Amino acid sequence: MKLTRSKLDYLTRAVGHRIRRQPRVCPYCHEARRLSLLGRKKLIIEVFRCERCRLIFRYPLETPRDNAERYQSTYDEAEVTRLPTEDELARFVAHGFPGNLDFTKKIRALRTIVPSGRVLDFGCSWGYGVHQLIRRGFEATGFEVSKPRARFGREKLHVNIIDDPAEVRALPANSFDVIFSSHVIEHLPDLSGSFELLSRLLVPGGLLFAMIPNFTGSAARAGLFWRWIGQDHPIAPTQEFLGPALLEHGFTSVHFGSGPFDGFLIERLAARDFAALNTEGEELLILGSTVGSG
Template identity: 25%
Template sequence: MIDDNQIFLEVKDHSVSGEQFKLVLDKYEDILETSPQPSAENLPKYYQSEDYISHTDTKRNLLERVYHLIRKRALKNKLSLINSFQPEEKTLLDVGCGTGDFLKTAKEDGWRVSGIEPNPEAREIANSKTKSSVFDVPKLSEFNANSFDVITLWHVLEHLPNLEEHLEIFKHLLKPNGHLVIAVPNYKSYDAEYYQSFWAAYDVPRHLWHFSQNGIKQLFEGFGFVCKKTVPMPFDSFYVSLLSEKYKKGFMNPFMAFWVGLRSNLKAKRSGEYSSLIYVFKKA
């Protein structure tokens, strides 16, 4: 039974089912949990949409073209970030790798790459780009301990059930002093505040968890990770606002989306509360 004091917001699944969900305060401070969470058997049906962009390379409309334009720029930034760690062996695991563009970019730069992707169509595309380095979810528990210098989750952590179990696995797989790179939406950003239940980055029930800076840092510190730095993702505010406008008004309204995204970034320059943030954690 959920106490009314636990309910932060009620949000609709705008993209697939039309069902209503609650965002409730989790046991960790400042982390919200989607309630009810779909069972493992039912969760895949909420991903059955041609509009789920990370599972396709199509560019059919303005939203998809914007997504791929941002992704192209983001790939360079992501590669620069992991190269800054200067690991000797350059072993990388990308969890939830989608269609494999980041793995392909890293491999071309000399990284030894592996990926995890549950969607079979996206996994097939990723394997065509990386020459069979991408596996289904069960493989995650089969890698040897201390296998990777870097593990990345680009907008993936919020999708994972059994959150604590996954953090233990990542800690097990990372080498001593290895880096865990997490990118997640920030529900304390201005665009989240502006759009409220229409904020596209809530994306219930595919997003099972919703993080603030304080919440995610406390969570990972409890599992023996140290947050070395956070990196803003300023382009996300524009993309998320564009999709949020569609949910709120029935059309994308790019001018309003640009204005809200810009205001979000300008406010975040002072507050640090960007629409999405990358967290660099180091295994203690």
């Protein structure tokens, strides 16, 4: 494997946390004893499952300071966080966003449940999702901790993106009908605080519509799990963790599906037949509702 600058930084931080004896505790429930070692990566990384809350996480973990530095600078290797050139952007806006940036099918699935309304794209990168949500009739706002990406979206796509965590926390309750979030939850350092915030921001009957890697799907079981957990994914939230955790933080029902975002999924969502959703795909779809008639 190529040892990139960011991988080297990650391993250096991991060694540093080990030398400073970062406590081995679950980052969600702080359990320190009932932790099962699932395996190791690169000698210095261990992967544990907390037997109290069932969260899978790696040790050592990043500190909040590591995260803050990383998100403002080096986290730029994935396609979803690389900023496009002016020419690319013009092409995307005119002809549609490519690959992982294209939310057409996901927004179609979302609209099957909630056809319109106010949406927060939580962890929106440079705003391509906010732009697509607006195009399909939603009143969308983004939240992104990376200030350069948030600024790019505001300036180039002319969408509203909040980049200050204090500002999003200060939003009034019931601000949104939908929280949309694509591949963000598995990067969050504070899951309790984030779930609490998201349920508070949703109206009664609102919907969390979130995608993360499906750490227990067939591709993960066939080997991808051990590629996914690690540098980019400090935690691997699974259905057995997320169900109870969301219910503890203001959500009143939680269902799971997975990609592909095809006709089968749309039909099941339209029928509200959540129990029949396929949960074996590579992307886990999390559907969390807050109390209300919806």
